[in-house]
Amino acid sequence: MLSGNLLWVLVGASLLGIASGLNGAFAFLQKQSLVGDAAAHSALPGIAIAFLIFQQKDLPLLMLGAIITATLSVYLIQGIINRSKLKSDAAIGIVLSVFFGIGIVLLTIVNQSSSGNQSGLNDFIFGKAATMARSDLVWLSGSVTLIITTCLVFYKEWKLMIFDATFAKGIGLPVERLRLLLTAMTVLTIVTGIQAVGVILMSAMLIIPAATARMWSDKLNIMIIMSALFGAFSGACGTLISSLKTGLSTGPIIVLTASSLFLVSYFFSPKQGLLVKIRQRRQLEKQALEQEVQGS
């Protein structure tokens, strides 16, 4: 049976899945998913620093630390791209690994300190949804509500900005600010999700549901709804399985669930599935053959 706490954690993980599915769809189309990955890894030093300063595992404080370093990483990536010849892959790779490296060092320091070895900060690496307390869920639902509302309110503007920024600017949309808002929401999604999913795998929650949904629809409104549903399903499944089998972290199970959905879609989706493509090719070959026979 579901214990009371597990039920709440399940609700929290599903909400998180909806938020990351929605926001992830926009980040995915904006080709910003990997920036999200860097931001997620870069949240780790922020969490450790917040703990070292305040000496308590108070979620809002840790989230604040995570927001600061994750945002800093996004700025650094942009700065490197703007001020050097490096392209985004190199910039992301550098920033991600440097921040994560610093995070691991700080985490070791935390774990060696007397107050730190019981802190459970290690759970932020791979995620442990079960560690979420009721008070954490209040924070989570607040931030999830903000993310979902923003995605719905700015749907039309983000759509145009991502598809054709030049045109958007031409009709007077504040493109730079819209882009900033999308990045800010991506960072918020990541920071909201790291407790349950962990810094290493959080970006999967942004990428995989969106990529899966893209295979099922050529319409943005349907794609984002499906992305949200896939996210919610993965979040709920991952949480459930990891809490049944003690010892398994939530993040990896969520990612495995999401990628199973992806695999099924890769083969069976009606628009872009591999099977449909093979069948179409067979049919074309057959038609060509018949025409050839008739022609001769």
Add this chain to the structure above:
Amino acid sequence: MNAIEVSQLTVAYENTTVLHDINLHVPVGKLTGIIGPNGAGKSTLIKAILNQLPNKTGKVEILGQALNPKNNLVGYVPQRNAVDWDFPTNALDVVLMGRFGHIGLFHRPSAKDREKALNCLKSVGMEEFANRSIGQLSGGQQQRVFLARALAQEAEVYFMDEPFVGVDAATERTIINILKQLKEKGKTVLVVHHDLQTVRDYFDWTVLLNKTIISSGPTNITFTEEKLQQTYGGKLFFMNEKNNKAVTERGSLSAIR
């Protein structure tokens, strides 16, 4: 009144000047071609006029006033390859984007906006593709959708960046017919163009550009062999003096007399 009035416009990227001291006016109701070699700054000129570039100095007026997106005077067709055609949306949705300037922030398109968008698709001969994903359209069809989106803007002055590149002959005819209709309605159209052969047929006003304005005015005065030589420098080769055929660096064959 002039549709477009540009004075002392200069655009620089880092150390290189892309456009230098552009002074240009285009009267209302002219179908205008912007002609010049690769790297002459044709697209840059359009983007600078539309205030899309950070590093620019000079003054631009559209119909006597400073550019203001809010009054919806300007329609824009970017180069077709400027966007990702794998984006999950259909033809009608793209045309609807042309209405966004009228709809305003956070409002949803009304039934009337949809009807207008559909009519614009119809006028470019694409109504049956309204629900087709844009990724499944051919290059020419994509260009028509872009034109329909600009029509949906219901602007007074239209800017088009190479609308004829990579499209089939039927699409080119459709596009030029629509541009001529716009002109008859008193709209002003500026087109970045490559094919010297069609300049005389298409445009009644011509701007020759190579980093700065070489010549600008009615096509029969501006579009001369001497001024073309000046614009293209040594890159314009005369293949056959008797027929006055010229080959530009792009390899397009054209009669220029």
